Amino acid sequence: MPARSEYLDWLLEQLAPLGSLRPKSMFGGFGLYCDGMFFAIVSDDVFYVKVDDINRPRFAKAGLQPFRYDVKDGKKHLSYYPLPESALEDSEALQDWAREGLGAALRAAAKTKKH
Numbered sequence: 001m002p003a004r005s006e007y008l009d010w011l012l013e014q015l016a017p018l019g020s021l022r023p024k025s026m027f028g029g030f031g032l033y034c035d036g037m038f039f040a041i042v043s044d045d046v047f048y049v050k051v052d053d054i055n056r057p058r059f060a061k062a063g064l065q066p067f068r069y070d071v072k073d074g075k076k077h078l079s080y081y082p083l084p085e086s087a088l089e090d091s092e093a094l095q096d097w098a099r100e101g102l103g104a105a106l107r108a109a110a111k112t113k114k115h
Contacts, residue, residue: 004030007045014091015098027069039105040098041067041080047088048080049101052108056081058100079104 004023008030012021019035029043041048048067051059059081066077080101087093 005045008042011042011047014094017095018098018102034102034105037102037105037109039101041078043067046082047098048078048082049098050104050108051079051081051101052104054107055100055104 008023011032012023015021015032015034022033022036023030023042024033025031027041027043029041031038032040032042039050051066056079062084064081064084067080067082068075068077070076083094083097087097
């Protein structure tokens with residue numbers, strides 16, 4: 001199990017206005033839940049939020065790339081993107097980008113419930 005870092009603790013403090021946050025050890029890092037909804041990954045002190053077809057253009061426009069990890073036959077990516085560096089310097093911007101991930105998680109959950 002990875003040890004909690006100062007970075008993770010800082011993120012939890014900055015994102016507290018979003019709701020009840022809970023980190024869970026996974027992927028060699030942490031999954032981040034808000035009010036029980038999995039919406040982000042923290043890996044190697046990088047914060048990645050869930051992205052879908054609705055919010056992906058905002059991340060692409062900022063030149064951001066998805067979370068990638070090695071597998072036997074190359075690299076695999078997940079629909080979780082980092083935030084721009086500027087968002088980490090402003091708590092309101094950080095929360096705004098994090099809400100993008102929370103929105104994508106809520107849309108995915110709603111879509112799953114319909115099926």
